[in-house]
Amino acid sequence: AVMSGDFLAYDIVVQNVSTSPAFNVEVSDSLPAGFRYQSGSLRLDGASIADPVISPSGRQFSVNIGNLAPGDSRTLRYVTEVTVAAEAGEAINRARATAGVLTSNIASASVLVERPFFNDRAFLMGRVIAGACGEQDAPGVEGIRLYMEDGTSVVTDKYGRWHIEGVTPGTHVVQL
Numbered sequence: 001a002v003m004s005g006d007f008l009a010y011d012i013v014v015q016n017v018s019t020s021p022a023f024n025v026e027v028s029d030s031l032p033a034g035f036r037y038q039s040g041s042l043r044l045d046g047a048s049i050a051d052p053v054i055s056p057s058g059r060q061f062s063v064n065i066g067n068l069a070p071g072d073s074r075t076l077r078y079v080t081e082v083t084v085a086a087e088a089g090e091a092i093n094r095a096r097a098t099a100g101v102l103t104s105n106i107a108s109a110s111v112l113v114e115r116p117f118f119n120d121r122a123f124l125m126g127r128v129i130a131g132a133c134g135e136q137d138a139p140g141v142e143g144i145r146l147y148m149e150d151g152t153s154v155v156t157d158k159y160g161r162w163h164i165e166g167v168t169p170g171t172h173v174v175q176l
Contacts, residue, residue, distance in 0.1 A: 001112040002091075004084045007038065008111060014065060014097045014104070015073035022068040022099035027076055029095040031059045034086025034113075041079035068099075086113045124148075124174065125163035128156050149173040 002008055012029070016022045031037065036058055042049050044065055052061035065074045091113050097104040115121075128146075131138025140160020147153045149172060154162045164174075 001114045002082045002086075003114050004034075004082050004086060006082045007079050008035070008082060009041075009077060009079045010093060010109065012076040012095050012107065013073055014068065014076070016068035016070055018102075019070050021070060022102060025065050025068055025074075025097055025099045026062050027065055027095060027097050028062045029060065029093065031080060032086065032091035032093055032111075032113075033059065034083045035059075035080040035091065035093070036083055037061060038079040038081055041077075043075075043077040045074055046077075065097075082113060088113050088115050121165075122167045122169055123163055123165045124167055124172070125161070126174075128160040128162070128176065144176060147175050 010029075012027060014025060014027060016025075037052075037054055039051050040048075042051055042063065044063075049063075052063045054061045063076060065076060068074065089112070090110050092108050092110045094106050094108045096106050128141045128144045129135065129138035130141050140156065140158070142156055142158045142160065144156045144160070144162075145153055146156070146162055146164075148164065148167075152164055154164050156162045
């Protein structure tokens with residue numbers, strides 16, 4: 001799993017499984033939304049090569065990896081950054097190789113994007129007291145059940161304190 005700010009390396013292995021050579025093999029890659037190619041990270045069989053031309057959306061690019069004799073393979077490697085624009089959940093990167101009229105299958109790799117701690121969930125907390133509203137020295141009341149609009153409930157401790165974790169951001173109702 002990754003979070004915004006993380007870096008993730010991708011390896012794409014292209015192999016010529018035919019009995020004919022493949023000329024001017026082009027690898028096209030479609031990055032997941034919110035993933036950004038890191039300039040200077042592109043490697044072909046371990047050797048640094050020039051950065052590809054990135055589409056205006058920042059998600060697509062193509063790289064010419066040259067010719068492949070029958071049975072040969074080449075490995076393309078690059079690094080992406082997971083930006084705050086990456087949505088939580090499964091993110092899929094897709095790549096395909098072409099050589100003239102020859103086209104490979106679409107290779108895909110998925111990764112789980114998680115939100116940083118406290119970024120998309122909140123907690124509510126409070127204290128139930130026996131006294132006037134805002135009275136700091138009022139004694140807490142134990143055993144009071146509080147309900148949220150979704151049915152979540154919690155019971156106060158011996159000091160009248162309570163908390164509910166994992167609350168989605170927004171407006172909520174808490175009732176005694």
